[in-house]
Amino acid sequence: MSNEEMKSVAAACPNFYWKLFQSTFLISAFTVGGGFVIIPLLRAKYVDEYGWLNDKETLNLVSIAQSMPGVVAVNASIILGYRMAGIPGALTALAATILPPLITLSAISCAYDWFASNPYVRYALKGMQCGATALIVNVAIDLLQKQWWKKLIWPLAIIAGTFVANFFFGINIMLLVVIDGILGLMFLRGAEYGK
Secondary structure, eight states, X not given: OOHHHHHHHHHHSTTHHHHHHHHHHHHHHTOXXXXXXXXXXXXXXXXXXXXXSOHHHHHHHHHHHHHSSSOHHHHHHHHHHHHHHHHHHHHHHHXXXXXXXXXXXXXXXXXXXXXXXXXXXXXXXXXXXXXXHHHHHHHHHHHHHHXXXXXXXXXXXXXXXHHHHHHTTOOOHHHHHHHHHHHHHHHOOSGGGOO
């Protein structure tokens, strides 16, 4: 979807700013475990529920957000808000994204000793880590299946090569990202990869 189409979708949506604020607030509140956890949450809300994005746009959004300095969730929400409604949309999404961590950290800082020594809090955090890992694995399997059914060998080879290089040989992930970007520029420019 082009920026103009996204802005027309936003203009046609009743209470758009409230929906953007509420959905971004919830995504930020439940993004526990790092930046990759945002992918299934963005997809569930903006692709499946609202239809504001498609799968490719969601991945592009997260890719751009990861390449910028800062927190992935904040970057992704600012980009989405800006694409949907310009500066007011970006500011709405930014406020909704930073409020949950601000509230949570403020509450924890007031009772830090209790949180740090409470075994139930530790157990809950361990469970949240497991859930975040499951979400990331689910997205990875979904992406692999899409590439597999499209019978696109290069993306599958890049995925497998990156995993093997990092997991078995300990090659720095930043170097692998640069190499993957170069491979993408060289081999993934055909029309079949743009869909």
